[in-house]
Amino acid sequence: MNYQESKVYLEDISKYGSVLGLENMREMLERLGNPQDTLKFIHISGTNGKGSLLAYISTVLKEAGYVVGRYVSPTLFSYEERIQVNEAEITKAALSRFVTVVSHIIEEMVAEGKAHPTVFEVETAIGFLYFKEMNCDYVVLETGLGGLEDATNIVRTSILEVITQISRDHMGFLGDTLEEIAGNKAGIIKPETTVVTGYQEPEALTVIRRVCSQKQCSCRIVKPEAVTAVSYGCERQQFTYGNWKNMEISLAGVYQIPNAVLALETVEALRGIGLEIPDEAVYRGMKNAVWRGRFTVIQKNPVFIIDGAHNEAAAQVLAESVRTYFPGRKIYYIMGVFRDKEYEKIIRLTAPLAEHVITIETPENDRAMDAAELANVWRKYHSSVETADTLDQAVDKSLELAGEEGVTIAFGSLSFLGDITRIVENRGNRNGSR
Incomplete structure (x- = not known):
């Protein structure tokens, strides 16, 4: 397929809507050689702030010298925004090539009487193929809907999970109570990994702690009391968080301070599991991070x-x-x-x-x-x-x-x-x- 044919194909399969569950995803990826198993993921779930957090973390890692994939949804300006490596969008040629590959696999599945994958499942599979081809050191992966049965939760090689603040959203899909929603979001947590969480309501935090205990994970929680010297502005904001003095960010919105603090806690966790991230890379990455659409x-x-x-x-x-x-x-x-x-x-x-x-x-x-x-x-x-x-x-x-x-x-x-x-x-x- 060429690019236009690929876009038409993706638009056409949008009719399959959103279907939670991993059976289709597992079948499709096995036929594609399980590209996701060759990658290392930082997996993000939560209700608000996932995109901004992804921008901070991926930009810091890029500044530290790593090749970083990032997978986001929805997008604002171009279809290709959802799949990026070191902030460069997937090329139209690569997108077309991988759409063609995946479409052939789907034809085989449907011919055998299996369900047709959704467009989000297809996009996620294309992302994995591209990140593998680009030899990404790490992939920062944002869930689409929820966590437990989200297509991104097919990954088994996460090195760290981050859960942003959980609130009541998508209740028809994820549950009627904060506890149920938190249980779904915490579904991305893999055994014996490190989990970082932002500020949570007590009901949500209890669920996250319980899942971490069951899966023998260490859990880092942001410390709001460690945030001092906050200076707000539409073009430049500054704060201190513990030993991170006069941290500057360019993203606006008062909520970007908590997002940035969660990113710093994530950096500390990544350092704790062996990643080399110099202080200079953190300061540059936090300042240079761009995330359009949030204030x-x-x-x-x-x-x-x-x-x-x-x-x-x-x-x-x-x-x-x-x-x-x-x-x-x-x-x-x-x-x-x-x-x-x-x-x-x-x-x-x-x-x-x-x-x-x-x-x-x-x-x-x-x-x-x-x-x-x-x-x-x-x-x-x-x-x-x-x-x-x-x-x-x-x-x-x-x-x-x-x-x-x-x-x-x-x-x-x-x-x-x-x-x-x-x-x-x-x-x-x-x-x-x-």
Whole structure:
């Protein structure tokens, strides 16, 4: 297949949806020679902060001289973002070649009466093949959904697992209580490995500790009391964590401090199991880490921010970031969200900060909530709400209302933030306002 044929193939198999379980994945990978068994993984699960944490860890390891694969989802700007080596995306040629290989394996499976793998399973298999070909020293692997039955959990050679803060999300798939969700997320933990966890609610932490004990794993937990000298900013933030003095990061959002602290705790754990990571590499990697879509400033004048807040916990920290960075400023929202998200909780938390709200329907997604329906929910909490028929219309209206002093924030789902970014950047280039 060429690149276009490969993309059509992947889009076509998206109809198989999301299916939890490892049977298909195991069958497919065995036929592909189990490329994942040749790799060493740092496996990440949790609810919020997985992508940012992955960016910190993989950039630090790259700065330390390692060849580092990273596997992420969803992506914002290009399909190839999900599979990277040392921050370079998989080439279109390599993607096409591996799609062709995997498609032949799937044909054999289906001909034998076996279930067709999902698109996420196929993408994960392609990632493993590419990381093996690129001779990665380590792969930083982000789960797609949950942990225990997520396709990424087929790996058996993890050297370390990291669990970010767990909150209530995807409850239809992962469980109705925090304990059940934590049990699913902790499903990535492999016997006799090292586990690092960020701040957790007591119910979640109890589950993680129990799994670590059962599997004879050591467990490192971040120490919030060791965080001092915090300085917030949209372009530069600084903090001290234990012996890591004046650590600087470039990612914005008040929640990036806890994410960065978890990354430092992970670095300490990696050093503890034998990885050579000089202090200089840590400082460079933390500062140079880039992760778009989490309180990312895409235009400075006027300020335009994109944020993938799509659950209650993320909405709480989004609101906290707005209060911290923009006190007294008028805030204009563009919001689009999936129907299966806790959109009313998100709205309730963010509504008090809004001057005006524009709702949109996230394009080309069956899970998207109708803009008018979303606006009706907003009107229960805010008096100034309107809908936009297109993303272009939403951007134009928000920038018109915000003027020079207002701040626009697009949030609710990651799925439309790449398109929003392109629209804003195109307008900025034409107007010379960036």
